[in-house]
Amino acid sequence: MNSFTNRIPDAAVRRFSLYLRYLEDFERSGIRNVASGVLAERGGTTAAQVRKDLSFLGSFGKRGLGYSVAELTGVLRGVLGLDSVWRVALLGAGRIGTALFRYEPFRARGFHITTVIDNDPGKIGTRLGDVTIRGEHELESALQDDRTDLVIVAVPAAVAQALVDRVVAAGIRAVLNYAPTQLRLPGDVALRNVSMMVELESLSHALARLRR
Amino acid sequence: MNSFTNRIPDAAVRRFSLYLRYLEDFERSGIRNVASGVLAERGGTTAAQVRKDLSFLGSFGKRGLGYSVAELTGVLRGVLGLDSVWRVALLGAGRIGTALFRYEPFRARGFHITTVIDNDPGKIGTRLGDVTIRGEHELESALQDDRTDLVIVAVPAAVAQALVDRVVAAGIRAVLNYAPTQLRLPGDVALRNVSMMVELESLSHALARLRR
DNA sequence: TCCTGTTTGTGAAACTGTTCACAAGTGGAA
DNA sequence: TTCCACTTGTGAACAGTTTCACAAACAGGA
CATH class of the missing domain: 1.10.10.10 (Winged helix-like DNA-binding domain superfamily/Winged helix DNA-binding domain)
Known part of the structure; x- marks a missing residue:
């Protein structure tokens, strides 16, 4: 009830x-x-x-x-909000970003990656699937033009916070973070962290206990 | 105290x-x-x-x-058990498996991927970094020979459970699961799941609430 | 219609994790 | 030595989550 x-x-x-x-x-x-x-x-x-x-x-x-x-x-x-399409921006087209981009189940669930940002001059202008990679300086305009709902962060830890600050300032209210750092952002922005190191280390803790 | x-x-x-x-x-x-x-x-x-x-x-x-x-x-x-080296086997050399393999911080933390298993005949015998990819039929012998401590699962959901059953039978006590399925295994085996869909959907739930 | 086997929905209890609040150490300055 | 500003360690209160247990609802068969 x-x-x-x-x-x-x-x-x-x-x-x-x-x-x-x-x-x-x-x-x-x-x-x-x-x-x-x-x-x-x-x-x-x-x-x-x-x-x-x-x-x-x-x-x-x-x-x-x-x-x-x-x-x-x-x-x-x-x-779960899966009855509409969510427009997703991917920050970082490195190995992890690329693997995420190509992960098919996203699209099937209504998460469409419409924007990819990277700051490597060698990548800007090239395509990842059907999306053209754009430079960091275009971040705000890209988020606006593509009407982005949600951002996935897959950049090095050192640049993640600065980038996310701009993302939040641009009005984004949901961030999925793959960078190995704890992002600080306003309370009204939803944040989820995915960290393989945290999971691995929790396993090795369990193993180390077992060994004693 | x-x-x-x-x-x-x-x-x-x-x-x-x-x-x-x-x-x-x-x-x-x-x-x-x-x-x-x-x-x-x-x-x-x-x-x-x-x-x-x-x-x-x-x-x-x-x-x-x-x-x-x-x-x-x-x-x-x-x-956290980081004062010794842990020997890791990677199951699945697809996009996610490969990205994990190349993730440098693993090694720095003492997690050495010494074994890679895949069932694609085109991949078996080829190398991923300094490791030769082996077939699924060699799973048990590979785990034994390489004295594996910990297994990372990055295979399709459909084959994950069967493979993990064999891994557990071979004596492994820690599993990090990237396959989008809930693995069932004995209580004395430590399991951690990493699922981008779960995280994404929890974000879209938050967004959908915001919209109302 | 009545009985039987099954399964839901939910308060209450048990458990786990987080926050509060403060006595008790500590180093350094006077 | 005494005082002060600072910070830990920890019981106790609180909040959140899971488990328990059982009345109530339902389908199907006799």
Whole structure:
């Protein structure tokens, strides 16, 4: 009975992404209904967790039956903002930036990389896929012209903060950061960090403990 | 006064990685002591958080002065298991795998990618940097021969689980997963997932809320 | 219609992580 | 030596998240 008016816990939102992925698998397999326990088993969590998560969105499961795959898929797409196209700018066309650019599932989910910025003179003017790489000096105009919603940062740590300050000043409200540095930005800008070093080191911590 | 015998919260361990990064910057700048507030400001957290985190490791700050950069660096390296070399196998030499392989900071931190596995016949036998790519059928022998500590999964979701089952059976106890699927594995195997879709979708959720 | 087996939705309890607030050290100046 | 400005370490309060447990709803069969 918990409705849209309330804020949804961040931990739950992240699981929604996973649930949606599994529901799409089920949909492809022609499965029409799915119980919380099935979704839980697939996602490495518990049935109670799944039900609690979904209860933040309202209540549209059928007792005794489970959830309609089609309906739940639709609701999750809506909540995750996947019912519209998001225009994405990629800052940095190095190895990581290029790998991200070519990652197909982005486009399938409605994330269109329409802008690529790099400061290497050898790259400016060349194409990455169907996008022409532009120089850093064009950042603001590119973000504006392309009506960018969201920025992915894949530049060296040393230049990331300065670039992001400009991005925020240009009105962008969502940043996905791959640079190995903690960006500081206003509270009303959504930021997510992805760091392979942090994950790796948390693993080596676990391993080191095991060894003792 | 909290000593090594206790388990350290996962959230704290992940912040240790960040603290260490900043401490290394400070060390390079010749700064010898650092207060919790300074570390906090750099890492986008609070002074109390920093002190609480560090208290899990013992107590070696000096009241009125802060922490010795050199000492703290050493302690964090130890806790994160960075005082030895870890031998890493990379499964999947596609775009993401290749980008990971070439990511220099790994090696600097003591993570040596000694094994690369791919099932593309066109790639088997070719080299990636100084490592020869081997076929999937050699997985077990490669892990054994190279005395692998840790495995990075960068293969398509469809084949990830089967491959990881073999990896676990071969005795590996730490897995870093880039495949967009939730791997199921025994409780005594440490697993970390890195998913750009989850992060992106959590951003688009935030944006979609903003729009309402 | 009634019974049975299944599954949801949700308060309450348990747990985990974060923030607060302050006594207790510390170095340096007077 | 005494004082002062500063900073740690840590219980306690608080906030957020997960798990538990069970009444209520439903489908299908007898």
